[in-house]
Amino acid sequence: MDYDLQFAGWGPDYGNALSFTDLWITDGGSNRMGYSNPEYDKLIKAAQGELATDEKAQWEAQQDAEKIMLAEDYGLAPVYQRAANILLNPNVKGLAIYNYGPDYSFQWITIEGE
Structure with a gap:
């Protein structure tokens, strides 16, 4: 991971935003950039676990995690959405x-x- 920039793509496997947000959990199998933030991990694990049956709460946890990833840590910079x-x-x-x-x-x- 000795680089300045990585360009990669991902397509969802299933119809939940977790198909994207769970990619960046610390030491996750698809986290090939070494991203790590304990608060992000906590929110995504909650969305996968105790919030999984509450669609609104799960969505809010993922939005909060996304704000950490995109607006605080600048871990990702979305370039396009495939169509x-x-x-x-x-x-x-x-x-x-x-x-x-x-x-x-x-x-x-x-x-x-x-």
């Missing part, structure tokens, strides 16, 4: 498009009409 435009022939049916995990599934595609 895609899809042009699909109206005869193609059954393309599954996902918001997280894999982008698409072609398993159920059929071609109808001409």
Whole structure:
């Protein structure tokens, strides 16, 4: 980790902000920049544990953790949010498009009409 800047990307695995915020827990498996802040860890672990069943409280804990990461420690500087435009022939049916995990599934595609 002897560098000045790292450029990396991540796509969510599941439909909860924890798919991003839990990346930066001290000594976490995906924390390849060595980020560490005990207050951040405490908030994310609470969001994973006792706050997991309270959506509003979990969201607030993650927002507080994100403020620490972005506005106090400057651990990350988001550059862009990925998006895609899809042009699909109206005869193609059954393309599954996902918001997280894999982008698409072609398993159920059929071609109808001409």
